[in-house]
């Protein structure tokens with residue numbers, strides 16, 4: 001169970017901070033069981049002010065001593081020297097949770113030089129507002145209990161899907177990079193409204209709420225999006241006229257290709273990052 005763990009977040013930036021917030025939202029998890037590190041003293045103080053009960057320190061080695069869950073939330077380019085720094089202080093029954101894009105569970109185990117339970121994850125930034133989409137996969141020594149603990153951590157900040165590790169690049173192309181595509185969609189929808197004469201602030205609010213509301217309707221009803229689309233396309237009406245226009249420009253193919261392109265790029269970057 002997550003509540004029984006002592007968690008060290010190494011690199012408490014955007015992702016790490018969101019996880020701390022998520023873990024502390026539930027009543028049962030004690031702040032005193034969380035340690036968080038980063039290097040910048042001002043940012044460390046801000047972290048302490050935001051989460052008064054947790055231990056905030058600069059020293060990664062002190063942070064991992066006795067920790068049962070170690071979250072690697074630094075940038076991928078920092079991971080190898082951080083592992084070199086902490087590996088002798090990590091207990092052999094500790095579990096490593098990595099949010100590092102493009103670094104495999106095998107890469108991490110090898111760098112620690114121990115048969116550690118590694119859970120690889122790919123979250124996305126909507127976790128900052130507790131609406132993240134996170135994929136998790138277990139390395140060779142990870143058990144169902146380890147996966148449960150990781151799931152509990154990320155369910156505090158959104159939804160979680162367990163996937164085999166070979167799909168992590170595809171997940172990066174879909175939900176990891178997906179927020180960027182949706183932001184473009186909101187921006188373009190706003191411009192569409194502005195072009196028709198709606199003042200920009202109102203067009204922006206209407207576009208944002210339309211995307212949010214449509215996603216919530218899909219999520220809450222569980223209906224296939226095609227059925228929901230059929231429900232709003234009156235014969236001879238406005239929506240079907242626009243849908244035909246989007247189809248003629250290949251909206252679906254564009255998105256399928258966008259995910260494929262991001263997946264390929266993630267594979268390329270993984271190959272580079274896996275090499276120390």
Ligand SMILES: NC(=O)c1ccc[n+]([C@@H]2O[C@H](COP(=O)([O-])OP(=O)(O)OC[C@H]3O[C@@H](n4cnc5c(N)ncnc54)[C@H](OP(=O)(O)O)[C@@H]3O)[C@@H](O)[C@H]2O)c1
Nearest residue numbers: 011012013014015038039040073074075076099100101123
């Ligand atoms: N953002 C995303 O959309 C996203 C999605 C999926 C996965 N990820 C992964 O999540 C990880 C973190 O991303 P992020 O957006 O949270 O980055 P971030 O905000 O830059 O956080 C990384 C933190 O690591 C700290 N840090 C750097 N070197 C350190 C060291 N030696 N010891 C301790 N702390 C150190 C930095 O703080 P100081 O400079 O103060 O040390 C910084 O706060 C990355 O590996 C990324 O691949 C991100």
